Amino acid sequence: MTPLLELDAVSKRFPLGRRRLFAKALPPEVHAVSEVSLTVHAGETVGLVGESGCGKSTLVRLITRLLDTTEGTIWFDRREISGVPARFFARDTNRADIQMVFQDAGESINPRFTAADAIADPLRKLLGLRGAALQARVEEAATQCGLPLALLGRYPHQLSGGQRARVGIARAIGTHPRLLVLDEPTAALDVSVQVTVLKLLQQLKAELGLSYIFVSHDLNVVRLLCDRVVVMYLGRVVESGPAQQVFDAPRHPYTKSLIAAVPRLEGARPEAPRLVGDPRSPIDPDPNACRFHGRCPVGFDRCGTAMPALREVAPGHLAACHLND
Amino acid sequence: MSDALSVQDLSVAFHTRAGVVHALDRVSFTVGAGETLALVGESGSGKSVTAYAIMGLLEAAGQVTSGRALLGETDLLAASPASLARIRGKRVAMIFQNPRTALNPIRPVGTQIADVMRRHGGATWFNARARAIEALRAVGIPDPARRTRAYPFELSGGMCQRVMIAIAMAARPDLLIADEPTTGLDVTTQAVVMDLIAEMAAQTGMATILITHDLALAAERARRIAVMHAGHVVEVAETATLLARPMHPYSARLIAATPTAAGTLEELQSVPGALPDLRGAAIPACRYAARCDRRQADCGETLHPHEAEPGHSIACHHPLGVAA
Numbered sequence A: 001m002t003p004l005l006e007l008d009a010v011s012k013r014f015p016l017g018r019r020r021l022f023a024k025a026l027p028p029e030v031h032a033v034s035e036v037s038l039t040v041h042a043g044e045t046v047g048l049v050g051e052s053g054c055g056k057s058t059l060v061r062l063i064t065r066l067l068d069t070t071e072g073t074i075w076f077d078r079r080e081i082s083g084v085p086a087r088f089f090a091r092d093t094n095r096a097d098i099q100m101v102f103q104d105a106g107e108s109i110n111p112r113f114t115a116a117d118a119i120a121d122p123l124r125k126l127l128g129l130r131g132a133a134l135q136a137r138v139e140e141a142a143t144q145c146g147l148p149l150a151l152l153g154r155y156p157h158q159l160s161g162g163q164r165a166r167v168g169i170a171r172a173i174g175t176h177p178r179l180l181v182l183d184e185p186t187a188a189l190d191v192s193v194q195v196t197v198l199k200l201l202q203q204l205k206a207e208l209g210l211s212y213i214f215v216s217h218d219l220n221v222v223r224l225l226c227d228r229v230v231v232m233y234l235g236r237v238v239e240s241g242p243a244q245q246v247f248d249a250p251r252h253p254y255t256k257s258l259i260a261a262v263p264r265l266e267g268a269r270p271e272a273p274r275l276v277g278d279p280r281s282p283i284d285p286d287p288n289a290c291r292f293h294g295r296c297p298v299g300f301d302r303c304g305t306a307m308p309a310l311r312e313v314a315p316g317h318l319a320a321c322h323l324n325d
Numbered sequence B: 001m002s003d004a005l006s007v008q009d010l011s012v013a014f015h016t017r018a019g020v021v022h023a024l025d026r027v028s029f030t031v032g033a034g035e036t037l038a039l040v041g042e043s044g045s046g047k048s049v050t051a052y053a054i055m056g057l058l059e060a061a062g063q064v065t066s067g068r069a070l071l072g073e074t075d076l077l078a079a080s081p082a083s084l085a086r087i088r089g090k091r092v093a094m095i096f097q098n099p100r101t102a103l104n105p106i107r108p109v110g111t112q113i114a115d116v117m118r119r120h121g122g123a124t125w126f127n128a129r130a131r132a133i134e135a136l137r138a139v140g141i142p143d144p145a146r147r148t149r150a151y152p153f154e155l156s157g158g159m160c161q162r163v164m165i166a167i168a169m170a171a172r173p174d175l176l177i178a179d180e181p182t183t184g185l186d187v188t189t190q191a192v193v194m195d196l197i198a199e200m201a202a203q204t205g206m207a208t209i210l211i212t213h214d215l216a217l218a219a220e221r222a223r224r225i226a227v228m229h230a231g232h233v234v235e236v237a238e239t240a241t242l243l244a245r246p247m248h249p250y251s252a253r254l255i256a257a258t259p260t261a262a263g264t265l266e267e268l269q270s271v272p273g274a275l276p277d278l279r280g281a282a283i284p285a286c287r288y289a290a291r292c293d294r295r296q297a298d299c300g301e302t303l304h305p306h307e308a309e310p311g312h313s314i315a316c317h318h319p320l321g322v323a324a
């Protein structure tokens, strides 16, 4: 099976402060994404999880070509799209194929757009739809997302958080994309709407063969929806594999802490473990240390002197930890 | 336990071109000093409007049409704008649902925290910066000293959320209204932040209203849960009771929609139907009636929340677990 999307050692660094013209030293940099490789096959749902600030949104903005990579290559359908500068990608042939649902629907929708305008915008710009055809596609997308047509005339501030999120999803599925990148699409949704949206995503995937990259902090939701899961920590992939397997038998200490911290309806565990210590800085991190070192409950000397490589620990299951050597 | 906040019969209406939206109808609940009350319910059920009304931050179209919100002796709903401005930030602080838009986009985050520290947290010009760094470290932001100079757009969504939390906690308020405080945070950071809120509550007796969609989070963090539906508080009970023996049909539905560590997507059920239109005068007494599978002829009659058992109040004519 050829992958729909393939990333090879993709990195993104943000310089901190302005670069001075004749300064000798390079300015410090935030290492937001470091050497990330991953593939997404047609019809596959890949979950992306990790600590807040670990680079998930930056990674998806690289994939959707809103940001340029610092290093590495991105292929979509065997075409290298990382070579197209972000500012030209708006007119790219693959532009309508990759759609994104943002972390914060309220923020990503123009406050002067009605719900209908917001959903119509990419259809107009990317597909050139007008008039009745446009209207029909807007209503189709709204209906698919459970957004009452009566609300289409409303502005974002007249909608509740959950209703705005539905507008965000309707806006993204309107162009019938092949890859939908969802950055915490259900974070603002209540559990009832979330169920509807998750079932909708599953149905769209079955009907249209859509692929998803699904960023979420809700591991229970990731388990329900995703075939594979990728765990990031401070810009690096620390574990990836079949979702159920990673949740049942995590092989990286960070993944283990993450799973242990998921709140439960039965109430808190009596001795709930906590990650103690400060996270390492993402600004010019030590290239010769595990980025989890210092907070890792099972770290040892070597973790401070060598970066663990991402290795296969079981078929299709990778982890980057010296303990797996 | 003394009530830090007592909300009584709070009603709010929005005047829109399409008519008057009766967003809140006689909402009542109390929060004790040091206690955490979770406010849960579907999107649009009125959780944020409740918070804004208490904070005196309703937009111009919104109007409080009845009720009181007593913070100690002070009725927040009757306070003058000037005294409310003093109370806000100092005695009552809020963590907003949408962190990025609540932060000033053109001021570094450290400066914004230092501002609050100076205005409400007793910091001076000399130590405000150091205390801002401390506040950022407490909410788990790596390299806080350098991050004080970052602008909101340079931070991830979760980091903005943590900055907002740092700002809200800086003033050591008596009442914290946390509107989805950990949405956008991973679960390990969420645990740290919620621990921080709990510590503060234990130390200073701060009362907390935790607005959340996550019943599991409420289960772990709140002593009591109030369930809202379409602008009504339909059920209030101690957390364990509410989750194990919900009496309102709507509460039971919400629990059934919550994903857990086991089970499949097929097993999860959304709440059938939608919130009723809250415009005009023809709103039914039970706003859940059109969606309810236990509805009977008398459900159209006037409905008041009542105590079904000590500490468990409910607004339903035919509650679950009670012989019909």
Ligand SMILES: Nc1ncnc2c1ncn2[C@@H]1O[C@H](COP(=O)(O)OP(=O)(O)OP(=O)(O)O)[C@@H](O)[C@H]1O
Pocket (backbone or CB within 6 Å): A014, A030, A031, A032, A050, A051, A052, A053, A054, A055, A056, A057, A058, A059, A103, A282, B153, B154, B155, B156, B157, B158, B159, B184, B185, B186
């Ligand atoms: N424009 C920018 N300039 C400087 N630093 C940035 C910029 N955008 C992101 N960063 C930094 O890159 C890192 C990764 O941020 P990103 O938004 O990708 O995290 P995330 O994993 O999506 O977090 P969250 O779960 O909180 O949304 C953070 O340290 C952030 O401060």
Ligand SMILES: Nc1ncnc2c1ncn2[C@@H]1O[C@H](COP(=O)(O)OP(=O)(O)OP(=O)(O)O)[C@@H](O)[C@H]1O
Pocket (backbone or CB within 6 Å): A157, A158, A159, A160, A161, A162, A163, A188, A190, B014, B016, B021, B023, B041, B042, B043, B044, B045, B046, B047, B048, B049, B050, B059, B061, B097, B278
């Ligand atoms: N400016 C407004 N004009 C008209 N109706 C409004 C306005 N602001 C809020 N509402 C309505 O008030 C109701 C309650 O909204 P609120 O934002 O409190 O919901 P919520 O429970 O916080 O939802 P969410 O979980 O999505 O944040 C909704 O039906 C909403 O449409």
Ligand code: SF4
Pocket (backbone or CB within 6 Å): A252, A253, A254, A290, A291, A292, A293, A294, A296, A297, A298, A299, A300, A303, A308, A320, A321, A322, A323
């Ligand atoms: S390499 Fe060391 S510090 Fe890193 S996760 Fe493994 S044990 Fe922990």
Ligand code: SF4
Pocket (backbone or CB within 6 Å): B249, B250, B286, B287, B288, B289, B290, B292, B293, B294, B295, B296, B299, B315, B316, B317, B318, B319
């Ligand atoms: S009052 Fe009647 S319609 Fe309303 S929730 Fe109770 S049983 Fe259902």
Ligand SMILES: [Mg+2]
Pocket (backbone or CB within 6 Å): A056, A057, A058, A103, A183, B156, B157, B158
């Ligand atoms: Mg993000």
Ligand SMILES: [Mg+2]
Pocket (backbone or CB within 6 Å): A161, B047, B048, B049, B097, B179
């Ligand atoms: Mg809200």
